[in-house]
Amino acid sequence: MTNPTADQRWVEVVVRVVPDDVDAVADAMREAGAEGISIEPAIQVDDNADFHYEELDEPSLVRATFPALAPGAPRRALRRRLDALALTAPLPRLRISEVGAHVWSEEWKRFYHVQHIGPRLVVRPTWEPYTPEPGQVVVELDPGTAFGTGQHETTRLCLIALEAEQHGPLEVLDVGTGSGILAIASALLGAREVRAIDNDPDTIAIAAENAAINGVADQIVFAAGSLPGAPEKGAPMIGTPILGWPWPERPPEACCDVLVANISSTVNIALLPAFARAIRPGGIVILSGFIARDADEVSDAARAVGLDPQRIEGEVEWRCLIARAPK
Amino acid sequence: MAKKVRAVVTLQIPAGAATPAPPVGTALGPHGINIMDFVKGYNEATKNLTGQIIPAKITIFEDRSFTFVTKTPPASDMLRRAAGIPKGSAKNLQTMVGSVTRAQIREIAQTKLPDLNTNDIDDAIRSIEGSARSMGIEIK
Numbered sequence: 001m002t003n004p005t006a007d008q009r010w011v012e013v014v015v016r017v018v019p020d021d022v023d024a025v026a027d028a029m030r031e032a033g034a035e036g037i038s039i040e041p042a043i044q045v046d047d048n049a050d051f052h053y054e055e056l057d058e059p060s061l062v063r064a065t066f067p068a069l070a071p072g073a074p075r076r077a078l079r080r081r082l083d084a085l086a087l088t089a090p091l092p093r094l095r096i097s098e099v100g101a102h103v104w105s106e107e108w109k110r111f112y113h114v115q116h117i118g119p120r121l122v123v124r125p126t127w128e129p130y131t132p133e134p135g136q137v138v139v140e141l142d143p144g145t146a147f148g149t150g151q152h153e154t155t156r157l158c159l160i161a162l163e164a165e166q167h168g169p170l171e172v173l174d175v176g177t178g179s180g181i182l183a184i185a186s187a188l189l190g191a192r193e194v195r196a197i198d199n200d201p202d203t204i205a206i207a208a209e210n211a212a213i214n215g216v217a218d219q220i221v222f223a224a225g226s227l228p229g230a231p232e233k234g235a236p237m238i239g240t241p242i243l244g245w246p247w248p249e250r251p252p253e254a255c256c257d258v259l260v261a262n263i264s265s266t267v268n269i270a271l272l273p274a275f276a277r278a279i280r281p282g283g284i285v286i287l288s289g290f291i292a293r294d295a296d297e298v299s300d301a302a303r304a305v306g307l308d309p310q311r312i313e314g315e316v317e318w319r320c321l322i323a324r325a326p327k
Numbered sequence: 328m329a330k331k332v333r334a335v336v337t338l339q340i341p342a343g344a345a346t347p348a349p350p351v352g353t354a355l356g357p358h359g360i361n362i363m364d365f366v367k368g369y370n371e372a373t374k375n376l377t378g379q380i381i382p383a384k385i386t387i388f389e390d391r392s393f394t395f396v397t398k399t400p401p402a403s404d405m406l407r408r409a410a411g412i413p414k415g416s417a418k419n420l421q422t423m424v425g426s427v428t429r430a431q432i433r434e435i436a437q438t439k440l441p442d443l444n445t446n447d448i449d450d451a452i453r454s455i456e457g458s459a460r461s462m463g464i465e466i467k
Contacts, residue, residue, distance in 0.1 A: 010349045012349060023401065023458075024461070026401065027401060027402075027462070030339070031403075031462075035340075035341075036349070036351070037338070038339075038354035039337040040335065040336045041337075043334070045331060045332050051330065051331040051332065053332045055335070063350055063353065065349040104347035104348060104351070104356050105347035105352070105366075107352065107357075107362065108360055108361055110359075111359030112391070142361065143359075143391045143392050144361050145365075145392060145394055147330050148392070149390045149391060149392055150390075151389075151390040152389055152390035155390065178392070
């Protein structure tokens with residue numbers, strides 16, 4: 001593929017193909033000169049506690065990009081080539097369209113704007129100018145390969161809870177930090193020190209970079225790791241090893257005044273005994289990443305380890321539990 | 328973090344040569360993910376594999392963050408390279424355009440095994456043989 005230029009044109013052929021035939025159709029498109037193929041299966045997101053998804057046995061969207069595919073003979077030749085395949089289901093009509101020059105690399109930015117979260121917190125994409133009002137705290141963040149862009153309800157619920165509950169120069173532990181957004185907000189809100197861990201070492205580098213962009217690299221320590229009790233099923237990718245606590249010289253017991261974990265009900269419930277040991281007397285535990293259906297279960301699990309659920313906040317289907325450790 | 332999936336997209340593109348142009352742009356643009364992040368990550372992950380088609384399976388989450396993993400090349404791409412032909416035959420079975428050995432078929436099947444719906448090497452070999460025949464590649 002070459003770099004796009006202003007006058008460049010492509011022809012895209014889009015067709016819905018049953019899963020068993022996808023490889024054969026993609027191969028035939030490539031044989032016919034396609035530079036690239038994209039395949040988007042129909043999926044169903046499991047409503048279980050960890051939100052796994054399944055690919056459905058329904059047609060996938062296959063999109064083939066040709067540098068040029070003139071009307072007439074070349075298109076008929078493509079159709080003949082596809083018709084010659086031994087497929088399990090007949091192919092529907094091809095949708096053929098010309099795609100003109102477009103700055104694709106900027107396309108995603110239209111989905112992402114300054115977000116006002118809570119009375120003080122603002123999340124700003126780096127390309128959008130914003131002049132903060134007095135007292136406002138601005139987190140600069142662009143979406144990338146780590147979860148936590150401020151666009152998700154659970155991230156917003158945790159940010160609002162941090163803003164409401166974190167007063168003074170406290171020590172904060174962020175479990176499952178992703179992009180680092182919660183740790184960064186916590187630092188900007190005045191935490192003395194934030195420690196942030198994630199089971200996925202790749203996200204740690206991204207989170208550290210985001211902290212540097214926000215000028216709070218000195219206040220946050222990031223490390224790949226977890227707390228004792230993390231279930232294998234809740235690892236960011238199935239099959240990734242479960243990491244241990246990354247700071248042996250500073251054990252996790254009574255290590256923080258505020259603990260925030262935006263993970264899932266399964267992982268939160270499994271880790272709650274460790275959370276209860278990590279939080280200092282009178283400290284606040286903020287948990288999200290679960291839906292309304294599982295909120296009672298998470299609350300009960302918090303109560304079972306001696307935490308005192310204060311309230312459950314919600315946005316759409318998502319919930320956030322704010323619990324306090326006894327003094 | 329609470330990662331709920333929005334969409335899954337597999338791109339079959341040349342290793343080390345992704346750009347924001349179609350199909351990357353047209354496939355990922357509507358999902359609102361940072362395309363340059365993907366392009367940089369993909370090209371870095373596949374820089375030593377240039378000349379091959381290396382699929383990337385991209386999982387896009389509800390908050391428009393994403394992850395991707397690279398897969399083994401499509402069987403047709405591996406067969407074409409093994410047979411040393413630039414393109415397969417349009418008229419399968421009637422026009423043989425090249426040939427591969429049984430050992431090459433086994434090697435391709437072995438490489439593809441992690442991405443196939445089977446753990447049985449014989450099933451995988453049969454599947455690769457079928458692809459070869461449909462491409463007009465003779466098995467010697």
